[in-house]
Amino acid sequence: MKGIRQLAEHLDISIGTVSRALNGKKDVNEDTRRRVLEAAERLGYVANQSGRALRKGSTGVIGFMMQTGHEITGQGDTFFMSVFDGVQTVFARHGLDLVALLCSSEEDPDAYLERVVARGFADGIMLSATRRVDHRFTLLDRRKIPFVSLGRSLTDVGQPFIDLDFEGMATRVMTRLATRGHRRIAVLRPHDDLNLGHVFLERCRAVLAEHGLVLEDDLIFNAAPNEAGGYRIGQDLARHSNRPSAIVVLNDGSVTGLFHGLEAAGLTPGKDIAVIGLHSPQARYLSPRLTCFDLSLRDLGIALAETLLASMPAYAALYPNAAHRQLWPMTLIDGDSG
Amino acid sequence: MKGIRQLAEHLDISIGTVSRALNGKKDVNEDTRRRVLEAAERLGYVANQSGRALRKGSTGVIGFMMQTGHEITGQGDTFFMSVFDGVQTVFARHGLDLVALLCSSEEDPDAYLERVVARGFADGIMLSATRRVDHRFTLLDRRKIPFVSLGRSLTDVGQPFIDLDFEGMATRVMTRLATRGHRRIAVLRPHDDLNLGHVFLERCRAVLAEHGLVLEDDLIFNAAPNEAGGYRIGQDLARHSNRPSAIVVLNDGSVTGLFHGLEAAGLTPGKDIAVIGLHSPQARYLSPRLTCFDLSLRDLGIALAETLLASMPAYAALYPNAAHRQLWPMTLIDGDSG
Known part of the structure; x- marks a missing residue:
């Protein structure tokens, strides 16, 4: 791949003339123009778009x-x-x-x-x-x-x-679970410093407090946002000495894994433990049907x-x-x- | 976002000096260097990487x-x-x-x-x-x-x-189906001019010929490589007047849709019609378990x-x-x- 400088050196013509020829300016004679275009084709000339971008202020x-x-x-x-x-x-x-x-x-x-x-x-x-x-x-x-x-x-x-709207999601999901009698509610969130985890947990705590409940620290689970991460939490829940009656899953990638982890341990979502998550194409055919938050x-x-x-x-x-x-x-x- | 030219104009210093200051060259005096770096920071200077790339021959x-x-x-x-x-x-x-x-x-x-x-x-x-x-x-x-x-x-x-290796896949899948007694075998491929569809069909025809079979034109289905595309083909198969006994699905995105389309029409994959596809994360939990080709x-x-x-x-x-x-x-x- 050649730039305009190499093209000019190859032709022994100034960069300015090469540039004017390439850009179809009228002040370049026809022979020169043809020589430049032929060499550009033959040598694989590539316009320096970023230089052009700085002049036009736009790269597209x-x-x-x-x-x-x-x-x-x-x-x-x-x-x-x-x-x-x-x-x-x-x-x-x-x-x-x-x-x-x-x-x-x-x-x-x-x-x-x-x-x-x-x-x-x-x-x-x-x-x-x-x-x-x-x-x-x-x-x-x-x-x-x-x-x-x-x-x-x-x-x-x-x-x-x-x-x-993670606050809106937290409000609705915690109100739903609290009014249905759940007292120990878990949250599964991605294991990193993403802002959304903080926003969500903060609102969950506020809503639960209105119902006289607390979000226990040992019920905040972190997992990789994927199938394996969800599966592991499903197994952890099954072994939990004081198992929560509900879990809210904050990343769409781990819901199917969680379902299968629970099932492998003999627990049925919706019967033995309530599971509410985010919609995803994979979640579409889960059985029982996933209660979830969706958006376009x-x-x-x-x-x-x-x-x-x-x-x-x-x-x-x-x-x-x-x-x-x-x-x-x-x-x-x-x-x-x- | 400013380039080196604007920076030089703003400081009323030559582009060459600005460039040497930015690149930490020793021949620029300390005062000038500081003025340039301060202005670069204040004005939001952005290096023209493509220019640099042409010189170094690499953009990374x-x-x-x-x-x-x-x-x-x-x-x-x-x-x-x-x-x-x-x-x-x-x-x-x-x-x-x-x-x-x-x-x-x-x-x-x-x-x-x-x-x-x-x-x-x-x-x-x-x-x-x-x-x-x-x-x-x-x-x-x-x-x-x-x-x-x-x-x-x-x-x-x-x-x-x-x-x-679509040839290898075609050979194995058609041999498997033919030796298991299937006579009318369908293929579902993406509806476009991708090369892989041609390669696959050509080999399928050759392998079937060895078994005295032909790949019927009306059994080559095209669909969008997604859930909805597969679902539609499932329904089409259920209504087919002379239904094939097997279908091979060439895109991973439509297998789950095909399963659900068949099931919605009362047909069970593996019992009423054999289905062989490509592996995908979504296909992992299909029931009955999908016979499929996989790769890392x-x-x-x-x-x-x-x-x-x-x-x-x-x-x-x-x-x-x-x-x-x-x-x-x-x-x-x-x-x-x-």
């Missing part, structure tokens, strides 16, 4: 940063891809390309984003997996790069965000893209009604598991 | 082009994310970042890749969803961009590839990454034993469905 690319890794996406992903489906329908209107920035869980997300920013290939960034304190917001704000986040953080630089991931992606574009000068006028900050509601689907 | 990014879209990844993806898991473990050794180039099914893949190449932000490309005739190989070859493809094509520019997607990702690196001058010496072209074997897992 939006990056969506997501966490990957053996435990997280090693068995696939049924969340982000569905969100991307919505994001891409919006970006298609403007000829914007979406690229997924895959940040391995082995990596420091801040350092990763620093690298992405240094490459300068994206006009805007979408963040996910927001942490309690998240330096990525500060970085992008300081670098004046438009961004939106899927998720909140204590770090606040005035960034636009959309987050799932495609619509979420659409809203996320529109919120980002509303923060970018080139598109803002087209999205006057896009929310700057929004909690996305979830619907409770009644099943037989809790 | 590898792009993996995959097809997305409502019908394809709208319900998530359990294939590519698992492959990425393997790819990233190899790239991590070299500090290479993997980005997923999400090409919407509404887009012409050739035009999409042209844009990606013009941006010049990747050192190498990994292709998937290879078509019968695929111009992307020609494009990358002409531009001298290292690449590997997951999948074959009639288009041959000497590219390295790894493809699943993570190991496939590792091999794919090593094959790509073996074709890149900077890494070739480290991967002397990487296969240039390889058919990846699949294991038949005996279930109860066929």
Whole structure:
């Protein structure tokens, strides 16, 4: 792959002339123009888009940063891809390309984003997996790069965000379980510093207190957000000396594993222990039917893209009604598991 | 976001001096260096990585082009994310970042890749969803961009590839079904021009011929590679006037839908109709247990990454034993469905 400099050296013509020839400027004579185009084809010339981008202020690319890794996406992903489906329908209107920035869980997300920013290939960034304190917001704000986040953080630089309404979910699920007589209620959350776990637990505690209940520390389980993580918790619950009568599962990837872990230990969800989770394609055919919170991931992606574009000068006028900050509601689907 | 030119103009210093200050060169006096770094911080300076890349010949990014879209990844993806898991473990050794180039099914893949190449932000490309005739190989070859493809094509520019061994799968599955007395065997494949469908059907025909059987045209079903696509075929089979006794499903996304479509119509897989498919996380808990072909997607990702690196001058010496072209074997897992 050759750049304009190598092309100019090869032809022994100035870079300026080569550039004018490539860009079809009239002040280059026809012979020169043909020589340049032929050499460009033969040598595999590639325009330095980032240089062009700095001049035009636009690369046409939006990056969506997501966490990957053996435990997280090693068995696939049924969340982000569905969100991307919505994001891409919006970006298609403007000829914007979406690229997924895959940040391995082995990596420091801040350092990763620093690298992405240094490459300068994206006009805007979408963040996910927001942490309690998240330096990525500060970085992008300081670098004046438009961004939106899927998720909140204590770090606040005035960034636009959309987050799932975990408070609403906590209120409904804990009220439901408490009024149905459950006294010992467990929560299964991802084992990391994601902000959503804190938000959810805090509201759960407040709602349970209204019913004279507490969320016991030994009933807060952490697991990898996957099948195996859920399975292990199912087995742990079965062996628990003072087993809770209900568990709320905060990540969609571990619900099927939990069901199978419980079943393998002879426990039936909805009979021996109430299980309430988040919807996922895998959860669709669980038996008994999963009581769960659901949302349209495609619509979420659409809203996320529109919120980002509303923060970018080139598109803002087209999205006057896009929310700057929004909690996305979830619907409770009644099943037989809790 | 500011570039070096704006920074130099703002400070009224030459670009060369600003560049030397930013890069910590010794010939810039301390005061100037501090002024430059302060202004860079304040104005949100972003290095033009692509310019740097042209000089160093390396961006540190590898792009993996995959097809997305409502019908394809709208319900998530359990294939590519698992492959990425393997790819990233190899790239991590070299500090290479993997980005997923999400090409919407509404887009012409050739035009999409042209844009990606013009941006010049990747050192190498990994292709998937290879078509019968695929111009992307020609494009990358002409531009001298290292690449590997997951999948074959009639288009041959000497590219390295790894493809699943669909011939081996066809041989084993058709031999199994024919020797078990099946005479009318159906195939469900994705409804597009992917190369794998052609390769698979061709071998199926040859194997069936050895048993004095033919693959009837009306038993070749096409469906979107998802739950709904499989469900519809299940219903179609139930209504079929001369129903086949077996069906082989070539995409992992539609097997669970097919099971549920058959069941909704009162047919039991493995009893009323044999079903053999590809393994997927969703298929794991199907009842009756799915007879299927399985492979380690993570190991496939590792091999794919090593094959790509073996074709890149900077890494070739480290991967002397990487296969240039390889058919990846699949294991038949005996279930109860066929």
